[in-house]
Every structure is written in structure tokens, then in C-alpha cells.
Amino acid sequence: MAAGGSSTTTWLLRGAFQALALSHPLRRTTIVSFYGTSRSLPLIAPMRNSALGICHLAQAMKGQVNDLLKGVGDRSVNEEVKFIVDMARRASSRREVLHTDFLTPPTLKDSMLQLEKLTDIKAVAQGGYPQAERCRLSVGHAEVLTNDPDIIAALSVTGNFSFQPCSHGDFLGAILGTGISREKVGDIILQGEKGAQILLVPELVDFIMSSLDKVGNVSVSCARIPLLALEYEPPRTKTFKTIETSLRVDALASAGFKISRSKLVDLISNRDVRVNWTTITKNNTTLKTGDIVSVSGKGRLKIGEINSTKKGKFAVELIRYL
Numbered sequence: 001m002a003a004g005g006s007s008t009t010t011w012l013l014r015g016a017f018q019a020l021a022l023s024h025p026l027r028r029t030t031i032v033s034f035y036g037t038s039r040s041l042p043l044i045a046p047m048r049n050s051a052l053g054i055c056h057l058a059q060a061m062k063g064q065v066n067d068l069l070k071g072v073g074d075r076s077v078n079e080e081v082k083f084i085v086d087m088a089r090r091a092s093s094r095r096e097v098l099h100t101d102f103l104t105p106p107t108l109k110d111s112m113l114q115l116e117k118l119t120d121i122k123a124v125a126q127g128g129y130p131q132a133e134r135c136r137l138s139v140g141h142a143e144v145l146t147n148d149p150d151i152i153a154a155l156s157v158t159g160n161f162s163f164q165p166c167s168h169g170d171f172l173g174a175i176l177g178t179g180i181s182r183e184k185v186g187d188i189i190l191q192g193e194k195g196a197q198i199l200l201v202p203e204l205v206d207f208i209m210s211s212l213d214k215v216g217n218v219s220v221s222c223a224r225i226p227l228l229a230l231e232y233e234p235p236r237t238k239t240f241k242t243i244e245t246s247l248r249v250d251a252l253a254s255a256g257f258k259i260s261r262s263k264l265v266d267l268i269s270n271r272d273v274r275v276n277w278t279t280i281t282k283n284n285t286t287l288k289t290g291d292i293v294s295v296s297g298k299g300r301l302k303i304g305e306i307n308s309t310k311k312g313k314f315a316v317e318l319i320r321y322l
Contacts, residue, residue, distance in 0.1 A: 085114050138151065253273065256320055273294070301319065
């Protein structure tokens with residue numbers, strides 16, 4: 001009976017991965033996108049590790065396939081993690097290196113956790129600079145992935161923003177307005193009156209340089225710059241505490257962004273609120289320590305330490321990104 005159960009499990013696992021492979025066909029290429037675009041890139045330049053501990057080198061350890069995807073709680077992230085795990089196994093067996101597009105922090109974090117359970121696989125995540133939020137992931141057999149792939153490019157977008165300052169959303173909107181998808185763009189580092197520096201996939205550098213000529217109402221010019229020329233600094237934050245009767249997103253976000261609760265509910269209804277980079281539609285979503293709340297036009301808020309008060313309420317530390 002034990003032998004029969006083992007054979008059945010093996011057959012089911014093989015069928016599962018064959019089905020996953022058919023739903024996400026891979027070509028022998030060095031770039032793999034969740035969204036259907038695959039191209040080749042050289043594997044040369046050095047990588048910077050993330051100070052946040054997300055972008056790092058992972059030497060995976062042995063584990064069972066059916067255990068890999070346990071613990072991935074967010075359904076919106078789960079499918080991408082499944083694809084990355086399957087991609088890593090293929091890359092290892094074929095002795096090649098494959099790359100994703102830019103990933104959100106939750107997808108990257110969960111993917112790295114699952115890849116640590118695989119044997120003979122190495123994973124490198126990089127976003128262009130130490131504090132990068134959005135990173136690309138490269139996977140391959142440990143004997144093949146010996147160099148840090150050159151899969152991040154940087155552009156300097158300059159213009160006269162002295163009288164017409166533009167936000168992160170203005171730059172992102174202008175870039176996406178050229179027709180490329182969000183997953184091809186990494187972090188955007190604002191530089192005030194000078195403009196911004198953009199991280200993106202190398203194969204789209206020439207296209208953006210020829211297509212992006214305006215951000216908002218400001219005419220701009222684009223130039224490729226080395227990653228070492230990026231000008232970044234730790235994000236400025238403001239920390240304060242609030243006492244709330246619940247940990248619902250409408251309560252904590254309205255306190256964090258200093259707007260009315262009804263206004264926050266309207267923003268949720270308009271799909272302008274995200275928790276951990278996922279759009280939410282319910283204002284009773286419960287938050288926990290470490291969650292990131294983003295509101296279009298308002299910025300980002302991180303949930304810090306949470307303590308219960310003697311009166312049954314919650315003392316919550318809120319960290320507002322300025």
C-alpha cells in the first residue's frame with residue numbers, strides 16, 4: 001500500500017507540472033515574462049543586494065514539490081509564484097538562466113521562500129540599487145548561475161520641472177502611455193526639479209528614449225545612465241500613533257493619511273487603495289504589522305507595532321512615507 005501511494009503521488013505531481021507547463025510554455029531563452037514577452041540578454045554585470053533583505057542571493061535546499069506552494073496566502077500572488085517555481089525547475093534541468101519581469105515585493109518574497117526548498121537552484125533578485133522595491137528574479141542551476149545577470153537598465157528623464165513639479169504617478173503614467181506594460185518598469189527615483197531616474201528592462205531602453213518626450217505638460221529628454229550613477233537616499237518617513245477601535249483599513253488609512261473615513265471608503269470603491277500592492281474593494285479589510293497601504297494621490301503608509309489598550313482598543317504605530 002505504501003508503494004502504491006508513493007506511485008500515485010508521483011503520477012499526480014508529474015501531471016500537475018505537465019499541466020502547469022502547458023499553461024505557461026517556456027522557450028529556450030534567457031528572459032521569461034508572465035505576460036508573454038521573451039527575449040535574450042547577456043549575463044554579465046554585477047548586482048547590488050537590497051538593504052531591505054529582499055533582493056539577495058538564495059542557494060535553495062531540497063524539498064518536496066507538493067510542499068513548495070504551501071504558505072503562499074495571497075491568491076493574487078499564488079499563480080505568479082507557481083510559475084516562478086516551475087520556471088526555476090526548468091532552468092535548472094536545462095542548465096540555463098531565466099529571468100522574470102519586475103516583481104512586486106510580496107511576489108518576490110514568497111517566490112524566494114519557495115525556491116529555498118529546491119535543490120541545486122540558485123536565485124538572484126535585483127532592482128538596480130540597494131533599496132529597490134521592485135526587483136527582477138533570475139533563476140538557474142547553481143553551477144550555471146555563477147555571475148549576476150545584467151538585466152536592469154537605468155534612464156535619466158530630465159526637463160524643467162521648476163514650475164510644474166510631477167509626481168511618481170505622472171512619470172509612471174507617461175511611461176505606460178508609450179504602450180509598455182507595468183511589469184517592464186522598476187522603481188522610479190524622483191529628483192525634484194531635475195526630473196527622475198527610471199529603472200526598466202534593457203531591451204526597452206531605445207524605445208523609451210525615442211517615445212517619451214513629455215511628462216505631464218513638461219517636455220523631457222531621456223538618456224541612458226549606468227546604475228552607479230543612480231541618485232537615491234533612504235525614504236523620508238514620519239511616525240505617529242493612533243488609537244482605533246478596529247484594525248480595518250478604512251480606520252487606519254484614514255488616520256494615517258489624515259482624511260475622513262467616508263472619503264477613504266470612496267477611494268476604496270474607486271479602486272484607488274492597495275494593500276501590499278494588491279487593489280482592495282472592501283473597506284473592512286483587516287491590517288496587521290508590516291502591511292503597506294497605498295492610496296492614489298496620497299502616497300504610502302506602513303503599519304507598525306500594534307498593541308491592545310486596557311479599554312479594548314488598539315494603539316497602532318503608523319509610518320507615513322513623505
